[in-house]
Amino acid sequence: MALRVREKIKKDVDELVQKTGKRPGLAVIIVGEDPASQVYVRNKAKGCEEVGFHSEVYRLPEAAQMEELLALVHKLNEDENIHGILCQLPLPKHLDETEVILAIDPNKDVDAFHPVNTGKIMIGNYSFLPCTPAGVMELIASTGVEIAGKECVVVGRSNIVGKPQAMLLLQKNGTVTICHSKTKNLAETTKRADILVVAVGRANFITGDMIKEGAIVIDVGINRNEEGKLVGDVHFDSAEKVASYITPVPGGVGPMTITMLLKNTLTAAQQQIK
Ligand code: GUN
Numbered sequence: 001m002a003l004r005v006r007e008k009i010k011k012d013v014d015e016l017v018q019k020t021g022k023r024p025g026l027a028v029i030i031v032g033e034d035p036a037s038q039v040y041v042r043n044k045a046k047g048c049e050e051v052g053f054h055s056e057v058y059r060l061p062e063a064a065q066m067e068e069l070l071a072l073v074h075k076l077n078e079d080e081n082i083h084g085i086l087c088q089l090p091l092p093k094h095l096d097e098t099e100v101i102l103a104i105d106p107n108k109d110v111d112a113f114h115p116v117n118t119g120k121i122m123i124g125n126y127s128f129l130p131c132t133p134a135g136v137m138e139l140i141a142s143t144g145v146e147i148a149g150k151e152c153v154v155v156g157r158s159n160i161v162g163k164p165q166a167m168l169l170l171q172k173n174g175t176v177t178i179c180h181s182k183t184k185n186l187a188e189t190t191k192r193a194d195i196l197v198v199a200v201g202r203a204n205f206i207t208g209d210m211i212k213e214g215a216i217v218i219d220v221g222i223n224r225n226e227e228g229k230l231v232g233d234v235h236f237d238s239a240e241k242v243a244s245y246i247t248p249v250p251g252g253v254g255p256m257t258i259t260m261l262l263k264n265t266l267t268a269a270q271q272q273i274k
Contacts, residue, residue: 135256208238
């Protein structure tokens with residue numbers, strides 16, 4: 001699926017370049033040495049290259065200060081060759097993520113993390129959808145199963161995934177429940193789900209006995225288990241026995257997330273290039 005969407009993006013990029021002589025540009029900022037972030041940023045840059053975007057990666061040292069980071073964001077806000085700006089999270093503890101997100105021009109905020117964009121999602125009038133929830137929606141759509149009227153359970157309430165995911169499912173007229181670390185009788189709720197989206201960041205947290213027969217199960221987690229192997233938040237082997245559809249980890253939601261980032265960057269470029 002991710003490949004199919006990327007091919008379409010590549011075609012649209014070629015068209016845009018032919019028409020305007022301008023190429024979509026994405027700037028990615030990474031601060032420090034977090035190993036997972038390094039991998040994500042590398043994959044984002046690779047994705048850009050594949051679809052014909054111009055991309056720039058800015059690597060700041062762990063000890064970077066807010067002034068330097070904000071100055072970079074302001075410079076990129078003004079740069080006509082850059083249509084999308086993304087600051088990889090998490091930032092080192094001494095830096096203020098909220099302030100950095102607020103500094104990004106909402107028109108270039110291809111993560112859709114700026115309050116202007118999160119607010120637009122809330123009222124259903126948006127240019128960008130946050131990448132991971134948008135990828136999840138495409139995966140659900142690919143099953144052909146109608147969301148309207150279904151019991152949708154989102155496990156996790158992060159600003160990046162859980163909260164916007166719940167909003168998108170609600171917009172499609174799902175009956176949405178959000179579960180989190182304080183939820184009582186979690187299995188009772190997850191077992192009601194026709195569509196279950198899990199984004200908690202705990203290896204094998206949801207097991208087959210917590211899933212309704214025939215449910216669609218989308219696993220957003222990427223964790224390392226005791227053997228150092230990449231696993232999701234859902235225990236795949238037990239879950240696949242009851243689910244009608246289930247995403248693997250790795251290779252499920254991850255590639256879709258980056259594809260949605262590319263889609264947002266193309267949209268941003270189309271809006272900014274006159
Ligand atoms: N860290 C984990 N997921 C994301 C994401 O989608 N965007 C950014 N900027 N940082 C992240």
